[in-house]
Amino acid sequence: MTSPAPSEGKLPKGTDRMSKKKSESQPEWANGLRQLYDSVVDEPLPDTFKDLLSKLDSKD
Amino acid sequence: MGSEKRTASEKADFKRELTEVVPHLRAFARGLCGRADMADDLVQETLLKAWAAQERFQPGTSMRAWTFVILRNAYLTDMRRNRFRGEYDETVAERVLTAPAGQEEPIHLSDMHRALLTLPPERREALLLVGAGGFSYEEAANICGCAVGTIKSRVGRARATLNSMLADGSIPKRSIDDDTAHRAILEELDEVAAGQGLASRN
Numbered sequence: 001m002t003s004p005a006p007s008e009g010k011l012p013k014g015t016d017r018m019s020k021k022k023s024e025s026q027p028e029w030a031n032g033l034r035q036l037y038d039s040v041v042d043e044p045l046p047d048t049f050k051d052l053l054s055k056l057d058s059k060d
Numbered sequence: 061m062g063s064e065k066r067t068a069s070e071k072a073d074f075k076r077e078l079t080e081v082v083p084h085l086r087a088f089a090r091g092l093c094g095r096a097d098m099a100d101d102l103v104q105e106t107l108l109k110a111w112a113a114q115e116r117f118q119p120g121t122s123m124r125a126w127t128f129v130i131l132r133n134a135y136l137t138d139m140r141r142n143r144f145r146g147e148y149d150e151t152v153a154e155r156v157l158t159a160p161a162g163q164e165e166p167i168h169l170s171d172m173h174r175a176l177l178t179l180p181p182e183r184r185e186a187l188l189l190v191g192a193g194g195f196s197y198e199e200a201a202n203i204c205g206c207a208v209g210t211i212k213s214r215v216g217r218a219r220a221t222l223n224s225m226l227a228d229g230s231i232p233k234r235s236i237d238d239d240t241a242h243r244a245i246l247e248e249l250d251e252v253a254a255g256q257g258l259a260s261r262n
Binding site for chain 1: 071075078079082083084086087088090091100103104107108111169172173176187188191192193194219222223226
């Protein structure tokens with residue numbers, strides 16, 4: 001049983017990520033699950049969100 | 061909590077934190093509902109709700125956890141209105157995970173995503189929160205409004221299911237299109253919804 005190495009470097013941008021613990025044996029796809037999530041986190045933000053965020057202030 | 065108005069600087073802080081958390085909301089939403097366009101609609105809805113409810117946010121607590129509760133509740137509501145059917149997003153299909161060192165077979169992101177979408181919603185969200193979002197069991201329990209033990213068991217079952225699906229490549233095509241499966245999912249949703257995120261009502 002090779003326990004998978006901790007995923008390389010790729011920590012999310014969020015500051016409150018709790019990523020210590022879990023050295024319990026993880027299936028090989030566990031890393032993929034995180035990559036799936038991180039791949040979206042790393043996507044450039046579509047303009048619709050920038051527009052929406054910039055409008056928030058003005059409407060109150 | 062307090063109904064007093066926030067100061068301008070508190071509002072600015074809130075907005076900054078909200079902005080920072082958007083990529084995470086998109087990732088969580090994509091995992092929950094499977095389609096990028098619907099996921100983004102859900103995130104927009106979440107942002108508007110979060111902004112409107114900003115006085116209930118306690119500065120210093122986790123913005124990510126707080127907004128996840130809002131997103132989750134919006135998702136459950138929409139799900140019950142049958143808006144999302146956990147459809148699989150084809151654009152993910154082309155991406156392949158690079159196999160980490162020591163691992164022979166690359167896992168396709170598409171397989172992963174499809175397998176994830178076949179899980180009952182409460183197990184899927186538990187696995188997403190803990191396995192992908194990096195929340196602790198305690199935080200995940202708080203977001204879902206259930207006991208820590210419940211989250212642990214949901215994550216455990218989700219892992220076991222994915223293990224066997226990914227191991228023998230028996231990922232159901234689209235279990236969500238199947239009426240029986242869909243009905244079962246909706247029934248489970250009601251149970252999940254009954255737990256309505258503790259963290260949201262304060």
